[in-house]
Amino acid sequence: xxxxxxxxxxxxxxxxxxxxxxxxxxxxxxxxxxxxxxxxxxxxxxxxxxxxxxxxxxxxxxxxxxxxxxxxxxxxxxxxxxxxxxxxxxxxxxxxxxxxxxxxxxxxxxxxxxxxxxxxxxxxxxxxxxxxxxxxxxxxxxxxxxxxxxxxxxxxxxxxxxxxxxxxxxxxxxxxxxxxxxxxxxxxxxxxxxxxxxxxxxxxxxxxxxxxxxxxxxxxxxxxxxxxxxxxxxxxxxxxxxxxxxxxxxxxxxxxxxxxxxxxxxxxxxxxxxxxxxxxxxxxxxxxxxxxxxxxxxxxxxxxxxxxxxxxxxxxxxxxxxxxxxxxxxxxxxxx
Ligand code: PEP
Ligand code: MN
Numbered sequence: 627x628x629x630x631x632x633x634x635x636x637x638x639x640x641x642x643x644x645x646x647x648x649x650x651x652x653x654x655x656x657x658x659x660x661x662x663x664x665x666x667x668x669x670x671x672x673x674x675x676x677x678x679x680x681x682x683x684x685x686x687x688x689x690x691x692x693x694x695x696x697x698x699x700x701x702x703x704x705x706x707x708x709x710x711x712x713x714x715x716x717x718x719x720x721x722x723x724x725x726x727x728x729x730x731x732x733x734x735x736x737x738x739x740x741x742x743x744x745x746x747x748x749x750x751x752x753x754x755x756x757x758x759x760x761x762x763x764x765x766x767x768x769x770x771x772x773x774x775x776x777x778x779x780x781x782x783x784x785x786x787x788x789x790x791x792x793x794x795x796x797x798x799x800x801x802x803x804x805x806x807x808x809x810x811x812x813x814x815x816x817x818x819x820x821x822x823x824x825x826x827x828x829x830x831x832x833x834x835x836x837x838x839x840x841x842x843x844x845x846x847x848x849x850x851x852x853x854x855x856x857x858x859x860x861x862x863x864x865x866x867x868x869x870x871x872x873x874x875x876x877x878x879x880x881x882x883x884x885x886x887x888x889x890x891x892x893x894x895x896x897x898x899x900x901x902x903x904x905x906x907x908x909x910x911x912x913x914x915x916x917x918x919x920x921x922x923x924x925x926x927x928x929x930x931x932x933x934x935x936x937x938x939x940x941x942x943x944x945x946x947x948x949x950x951x952x953x954x955x956x957x958x959x960x961x962x
Contacts, residue, residue: 676830677827677837677868678866679866683868686869689808690765690785690808691784693728695898696870700893700939701729703727703728703899704718704725704903704904704924705722705730705732705903705904706903708733708736708744708746708911708913709733709747709751710747714906715732715754715758716757716758716761718904718906719758719764720761721904721924723763725928726928728765730764731767731902732766733746733768733769734755735770735772737769737771737791737792751768752779752781756782765785766782766785767783767901769787770788772798773801777805784807784808785809786805786807786809786810787810788802788810788812790813790815790877791815793814794817794825799828800828800832804833808838809838810872810901811840812840812842813840813856813859815845815853819862819863823866823867826839839863839870840871840872840874841897843878852877852878852879852881852917853879855873855878857895860897861895861896870898871897871898872892872898872901873891873897873899873901874901875887875891875892877903877914882918882920882923885902885927889902893934894934902927903917904920905920908920
C-alpha cells in the first residue's frame with residue numbers, strides 16, 4: 627500500500643477510535659518518518675544484524691562431534707560428490723581420514739543441473755555415510771534438499787548441507803534450523819555475500835546459531851572455470867561476520883587441476899576449513915568426476931597446504947589474544 631494511503635487510513639482510523647491523542651500523534655509521526663526515509667535507510671533497517679561481527683560478539687565455533695569448526699583447528703571436509711557404492715565410500719572415508727580430514731562429505735540427495743543426471747541413493751546413501759562414520763570417526767556432512775527430508779537426514783548426518791541451489795529456500799532453511807543440527811550453508815551461485823548473510827540470519831532467527839558459511843564459486847562472464855572463486859568474498863565474510871567460513875575449491879574450479887591452488891587461496895583468504903571432492907577413481911565417478919581429486923592428488927594437496935594452515939593457526943591465535951585483551955579491557959578484569 628502506498629504510504630500516502632496508509633497515512634490517510636491511519637488518520638481516519640485514529641480519529642474514529644478512542645485512541646489517546648498522544649498515542650495517535652506518535653503513531654502518525656512514526657509513519658510519516660518512515661515515509662520520509664530514503665531507500666538506503668530502509669534497506670539498512672532490513673540488514674541482518676545478528677550475523678555480523680561486533681565488539682560484543684565472539685567468533686562462533688560450531689561444535690561437531692569432538693571438534694569445532696571456526697576455532698584454531700583448520701577443518702577439512704572431503705569425500706565424493708555423491709555416495710555411489712559401499713566400496714567407493716568406505717575406501718574414500720578411510721583415505722581422507724588418514725590424510726587429516728575431519729568430516730566425510732557425500733551427497734545422498736543430489737541437486738543436479740540436468741534432470742537426467744544421477745539423483746543420489748537417498749536413504750541407502752545415508753546409511754552408508756553413517757556406517758563410514760562408525761568405522762572411521764569422521765563426522766558426516768550431507769545435503770538436504772527438501773523440508774520433508776530434514777528429520778531423516780538429521781538422523782544420519784552431523785552437519786546438514788544447504789546446497790547452492792537452495793540457499794534462498796527459506797522454508798527449507800527454517801526446517802533445517804529447527805532440527806538443531808549444525809548447518810553448512812553454501813552460497814548461491816548468483817547470490818551476493820549480503821544474500822548469503824540474509825539466509826544465515828533466517829537460520830539464526832529460527833534458534834540455531836551453528837551456521838558454517840561456504841564459498842563455492844559464483845557465476846560470472848568467465849567460462850574457463852565452472853564458476854569464479856570469490857576469494858575476496860571469503861576475506862570480506864571473515865571481516866564482517868562471526869560465523870565460520872569454509873572454501874569449496876571443487877565446485878568453484880570445476881577442474882581437479884585447479885583445486886589445490888584454490889584451496890591455498892582459500893586458506894590465505896582466512897577460511898576456517900575446506901570442502902573438497904575426492905573419489906577413488908574420478909574417471910568413473912557418477913557425478914562431478916572432472917573436479918574430483920584422486921587419492922594421490924588429495925594427499926599432495928594436503929601436504930602442500932600444511933605451511934599455509936600453520937600460518938593461519940598463528941594468525942588466529944593472535945586474533946584470539948587480541949579478543950581476550952579487548953574483553954579484559956572492557957570488563958576491567960585485568961591490567962594489560
Ligand atoms: C555439492 O556439494 O555436491 C553440491 C552440489 O554443491 P553446490 O550446491 O555448491 O553446487
Ligand atoms: Mn559435486
